[in-house]
Amino acid sequence: MVRSRASAVTPFQTASHDHDNCVETALDRAAQLCAARGARLTELRRQVLRLVWGGHEPVGAYAVLESLKRSHPGAAPPTVYRALDFLIEHGLIHRIESLNAYVGCSRPERPHVSQFLICGKCGAAAELDDPAIARAVLRRAAELGFVVEQQTIELSGLCPRCRARPDA
Amino acid sequence: MVRSRASAVTPFQTASHDHDNCVETALDRAAQLCAARGARLTELRRQVLRLVWGGHEPVGAYAVLESLKRSHPGAAPPTVYRALDFLIEHGLIHRIESLNAYVGCSRPERPHVSQFLICGKCGAAAELDDPAIARAVLRRAAELGFVVEQQTIELSGLCPRCRARPDA
DNA sequence: TCGATGATTGTTATAATATAACGCATCGAG
């Protein structure tokens, strides 16, 4: 319970974060989800998902491409973009509009609106699913007669860890 | 008072919206603001501001460039991007991240966080300055020890007018 | 098993958005 409480307190990763395990978990969940939906998580898509999950920093499509080429020499931009499109459609990753970059989704099981906190120093992006924010947004939109189909909420600033260490 | 109440009810423009007047007002306010700040609203920047204010739909940098070339034949991408940067710095326009486009700021006088409602059908973008949304966002970030420096809040969907007219 | 069908991937080219770098012009403070 201590661990789950900690992750409820901050969506940012701590120093002790076991990222290998984190990635494997994400890949397993993706496989399960796709199986349940009859979607094909091919080796290529799985590989791209793994690369996007390389860290908790959003990663650009061309960075993914460069990495992908190691395992997949013939890869070209469409190779990556098509895989990214698939992963987004299935809620396995999110696109960060303000960075033109992509990041793994922490809760792909259920559809959700998410908000991102993006640290300008370390680059980490933490995904929130804050009902209060979503409610405030939907409430105001409803008052104006606007039907919200998609929310892009990205907050950039300084994460707790970087704020604590004011070094270069 | 009827007009101002109407604009308080919806930030979307109505059919009777006098856009020429709207643009001139925006340009005047920009001139005043820049004068007050000792910033130089040159003819080029003024022209770009006018073009961004061409409608209430966000407009791409290259669309601005194409229009700009009429009055300014030698214009090239840096011409436009430099002007856009200046206008953003001074809060005269906003960049819409999810569209890679730019739109005039409706309240440049004071710094503010804004939220945008973007209609996927007519393309119009309405700028909000909703304290409840800003509060919800800042509250949650503060709980997590995150210092927000910039907010990107863009809601796409259907505006009231387009919702009322379900034509093609 | 076979072939039809649709989904996936390969491949080449190009579109769309944005910036680097350098030099000249212009403005305004002193």
Added chain:
DNA sequence: CTCGATGCGTTATATTATAACAATCATCGA
């Protein structure tokens, strides 16, 4: 007037994303 900073012109290039079409693969019914 001169200097330094700012603005702008110009060329080239970086970065992000998509179009279009061919080849391959998976699946499923005949």
